[in-house]
Every structure is written in C-alpha cells, then in structure tokens.
Amino acid sequence: MPIPESNPHPQTKNPLQGVTLEALLIELHAQYGWEGLAKRIDIHCFKQDPSIKSSLKFLRKTPWAREKIETIYIQLKQGKP
Numbered sequence: 001m002p003i004p005e006s007n008p009h010p011q012t013k014n015p016l017q018g019v020t021l022e023a024l025l026i027e028l029h030a031q032y033g034w035e036g037l038a039k040r041i042d043i044h045c046f047k048q049d050p051s052i053k054s055s056l057k058f059l060r061k062t063p064w065a066r067e068k069i070e071t072i073y074i075q076l077k078q079g080k081p
Helices: 021-040 052-061 063-077
Strands: none
Touching: 021 052, 021 063, 052 063
C-alpha cells in the first residue's frame, strides 16, 4: 500500500519554482533596466559596465544579493512596484 504524502505539491506556491537565475535577471532587467536595478540593490555589477554574465557570476557567489534580487522578482510577479 502506498504511503500518502502530507503535501504532494510543496513547491506549487513558490514563484521561483522552475525559474533560473538567468531568466529571473533577464526579466528584471527588461522591466527596470540596469539603472533601476542599481537603485533597488546597491551593487557594483549593476552600476559599472553591467551585463547579464557579470551579474550572474556575482549573484551566484553572493547569497545576500541573490536573496534581494529574488525578493524583487517575487514582488514584480505579485504586482507590487
């Protein structure tokens, strides 16, 4: 007899589920631009010669910055400015 799962879809409400960091960053860049992102998070990779590649490299190595960018993405998806 199979064991019933207490929560068969634990990630269904997670807006980050299935979204890569690159896709998230591309969408945020399209929405806010580098200047807008730099105003929201004061990090060098959004201010000085910004690119998706350099930003991904930084965000993958810097958990606090990644958490902030994920929060901005979630707010965007929830319709918050």
